[in-house]
Structures are given as C-alpha cells and as structure tokens.
Amino acid sequence: MPVKRLFILLIFVVTVAMTLDLWSVATERPVNPADTERVMVTIPTWSSASDVAILLSDAGVIRSSLAFQVRVRVAGLASSIRAGTFVLYRSLDLSTIISTVTQEGTGEVAVTIPEGFTVADIDALIAKLELADSGAILDCATRCDFETFEFLPSTAPRAGKGGRLEGYLFPDTYFVAPAEFVPKFFIERLLGTFRKRVITDLSADIASANRSLADIVTMASLVEEETRTDEERPIVAGILWKRLDAGMGLGVDATVRYVLGKRSGALTSQDLAVDSLYNLRKYAGLPPGPIANPGLSSIRAALRPQSSTHWYYLHDGQGQIHYADTNDAHNANKAKYLY
DSSP states (O other): OOHHHHHHHHHHHHHHHHHHHHHHHHHHSOSOTTOOOEEEEEEOTTOOHHHHHHHHHHTTOOSOHHHHHHHHHHTTOGGGBOOEEEEEETTSOHHHHHHHHBTTOOSOEEEEOOTTOOHHHHHHHHHHTTSSOTTHHHHHHHHSOOTTOTTSOSOOOOTTSOGGGTTOSOOSEEEEOGGGOOHHHHHHHHHHHHIIIIIITTHHHHHHSOSOHHHHHHHHHHHHHHOSSTTHHHHHHHHHHHHHHTTOOOOOTHHHHHHHTOOSSOOOHHHHTOOSTTOTTTSOSOOSSOSSOOOHHHHHHHHSOOOOSOOEEEEOTTSOEEEESSHHHHHHHHHHHTO
C-alpha cells in the first residue's frame, strides 16, 4: 500500500477513534448536573435493552439511547436489567443509571402501596420486587416489636395474618434502596407515615369523632373495600355508622372475603355461612379489626360521614352504586341490578 494511502487511512482511523471517544464522554455526562428532582421510570417485565433505552431517553435521564444500548451490551448487562419502578435523577451519569437499573444496582426503587392493600398484599409486592423473601413482611408484622407506635391496638386477631398492624400501614409511594432493605424498618416507615398523615394531621377530627381510633380505622377499611369513588365514600360511611349505632347488622361481604382470602369471584352460600366474627351477616357490630389498609380518602370519610336518608346500598355489574331507604327498596334494587 502506498505510503500516502496508509497515512490517509491512519488519519481516518485516529479521527474515528477520537470522535467515538468524544461521543462516549459526551453521552456519559448527566443530562443536568444541577437537577435533583426525582424521576420515576417503570420498566416492564421482559423489556429489552432497546426498550429500556427508549424509556430512559423519553424520561430525559440519559443523553443518548444508543449510548445506553452500546454500554450495556458491551458490559454484558443487557440480560441483567431489572423490571420495576426506579427512582432516577437527571443529575446522574450514564454509568450510575446503568448500575441502578441492572442487577448490579444499589439505587433507589419506588414501592407503591395502593389503597386497600392488606399486609399480605404488601408482603406479596415486596417479594415480587425481590426486596425480601416471600413471608418476610407477614412474619415481621406478627413477630417484630412495634411498641413505640402507641396508636396500635395492644392485641388484634390474626385473621388476615397482618396482626395488629392491619389498617395502620399507610398506602403511599416509598423510595427504598434494595441493598439496604430491612422488613422491620420498611414497616416502621409505613407506620410513621400513618402517624403523620392520620394521628397528627387529622387530630382535631379524631378528637371530635367520639369514637375510638380502632373503630375509625376499622370503619375506614370497610369503606375502602365497599366503595369505588371518593363521592361514594362519605355516603357509605354515613350508612354504615348509622346501621352500627342502630344495632343493625352491617352485612358487609368484604369482611367475609378478607377472612377467607377470597379477593374475587362470587361468594357462595357456604362462604357466607362461615362462622367468624368477620362475617357481618352473622354477627352484629364491627369486625374484630380492619380488613385492609385504607387510604386517606376513606379515613376522612369515616371521620366525616355524610348524613342521608339511605340505609342500604349496592353496586351493579358496571360498578354504579344504588342507594335505598328501605329494605323493600333495597330488595327491588337487587332484583333489578344483580339478578
């Protein structure tokens, strides 16, 4: 090869190498080093490296989707990308973001506890996110010491295996570092949020309610499971409190589902005949404890029930609620909307 052509080829190779190096350095840099706002990115199960690159690029946390793909493939991390919701920042460099979303990562992940989750549901979620083994949250809920949370009932039935914590683990989004996850510490965060959002923020409402905190939380859990919208909640709370105060049975089937662990499907006559204090078709009054961890809307509804002439309610197949003032009218609604 002539010397001139060899020289030109050498210059071309050096130029390409320098360009790639500059591109690599440029794409490694944070999008905005001064931006400390959390950005939550959810990576679905079985997402490919290219799928994740697009998600991260769309979220504005990386400079180049191509650079992300190249880096994870060269490092052999394409198959190590984890599913889940991750807490990222535009101030993170590409290497840190790659570390966070792969099995090597130690960054924060977002754990969202929906309203109405039971302790068992939370346990299953934590296991699904691979933050702890299945059963770890349930075991700690019944065995760990939470005596510093003075608002907890001293004892409670174990029907839902959540012990006395059922109802008091506040639904919210919590940010955790997987490598540092400890079931007891996580539960304490949920209890601490309940103390702040309910005991402290709603102290005036609780004081004026003339009902025990245990009854309020239990009623809120019934409202959470029995309603679909925020508009319904105070009305249904008013109906249930009124029936309770009148000595009438509450007839809430969600409590039967709770004690049987039957979240969906029709309740059979055998289900409804179960001999349990949670069966409010057989036993009057509130159940022995909450049947779920209610959200703030349901707790407020239990504290601020709406008065009405209604004594009964039901939801039709489309989820629309129908109220009734008399048992005859309620039976008519059953015939019209349920059968």
